[in-house]
Amino acid sequence: MSTLHAAAPKTVEQTARSVKSKKLLSRTLLWIFLLLVAAFALFPIILAFFGSLKTNLELTTGTTMLPKEWKFGNYLQAWNTANFARFTWNSVFISVFTTLGTLLVGTMAAYAVARVDFIGKKLYVMIQSCTLFISIGAVVLRPQFDLMVALGLQKSLWGVIIILISAHATAFFMLIGFVRAVPRELDEAAFIDGCNFYSVYFRVILPLLTPALGVTALWTFRGAWNEYILPLVFTMTQPALQTLTVGLAGLKYGIGDAAQPQLMLAGACLSMLPMIVVYIFANKSFMQMTAGSVKG
């Protein structure tokens, strides 16, 4: 009798302890897994950063992750000699104007589609969605280039900017959702107060869309900043117009001299840095945009 009594609470305690240790084990395994994936995500960026501060010699023969001697001069060299100052300016120029243009064209169309049942609306929306789904790859670049030659814009960055703006279907579809979220009653109230179609757009819709515009702008800016093939094709014979992505890839082929991996990494860090800084402050907006595309 007494032994039974004594044994019973002990088993409960034991099972409780084994459940607890099992839980602890699964938690530990879970965290090991999560941290491994985090390491996988961060590893290349960290390696690029440390590598960009090494000498060419250490980069090719060294065995430590951290540089022995921190060569910040690599960045100066990339900025001045390798022309990254120019590339950065071109990237900023393209990204800013592409973003502004996309927002303007996108919000105007989204406003009209969301608020007016105009003739041919279905056809217009269908054309926009077709451009999202049909992809014939690099073929389109050829006629696009010829068009820019015809317009006399192939020797400036405006050609690239206009083509990037013309690919605004994604932004357009997202903006429709945002405009629809603005209550129609506000438009109607503004109409009664004497506003017309245009002033409603400027005074009601745009101000109320501001947060959404910020998110869309980030998204568009990222796309333009990271674009590689379009600016490559347009600036192949004009190094002065190349963007960071194009100029950086160009380093791979060396300009007459031996490959300089430390410069490539410094250049890569220069190109990544603005996006990473923006991301640190606005990662929620970035993620909101991606998540939004599922919710529709």
Add this chain to the structure above:
Amino acid sequence: MNQARRQINAWTFVAPSLILTLIFGVYPIFWALKYMFYDYQGFGEPLYIGLDNFERLFRDKEFWHSVVNTFIYAGGKLLVTLPLSFVLAVILNRALKGRQLLRAVYFLPTVISASVMAIVFYVIFNSYNGMVNQLLVGSGIVSAPIDWLGPKYALLTAIIIAIWGAVGNYMLLFIAGLQNIPEDLYEAASLDGAGPLRKMWSITVPMLGPVLQMIIMLAITVSLKGYESIMVLTEGGPYGKTEVMYLYLYKLFFPVSSGGTSIQQFGYGSAVGFATAVIVGLITLIYFYVSKKLNDIY
């Protein structure tokens, strides 16, 4: 009168978008649809040759080789990316300390340019003196440096890079889908004594159904189309081992580097472009059909 004015107003607002789309989005497609029946090298008079380009396409071993490579590349990428990002999404959708930070870290690769990262990977995966090999050899994991960009491993390296860039994106899409599932379903299941696996199969997967289908379809098309990072990393080499179909197509129109040259074949290139679009479209359709069938059975 008022109605007519509204029509005109709306059209003036849609006009910039429509004009840009028609000129730079739609016209190039018709351009390709025309020239795929022509022999056109970029100079001289284009010559109408009927279906000759397509005949050549069917005999073009290099093209079909690139199609096979595309399937391996896309398949390898998806086989790792989708399950991994799904698992991460399920974990990070629960209450977990630090989940915001982890999400932000996993998503970070997606804000960086594929071409920039390809350069970084090109340097760190370099065969004899890349940092990855230095670390692997230095820590004794492998005895001799691995030729990451050589004929044997280049495609694998390209797949690893693609996975690196994609996991965070699909994780986030899955999380967005998961958040649409009402919490009380799980509570009810818990009351009925369902374990975590049971909840996964009986609630999460079926409830996620349509979203899951959409995300996977998106993933398939995106991974079939991707060629930017391969173009920078290996240019399709060595010996065509990493040549994917959209890269092959690109090379028929433009040189890979600013110093390089290419033999321009616009007519044949248009036919190849048409064929690649059809291949991607067919795969999407097949997937759509099969997944719909599976949904019906479920």
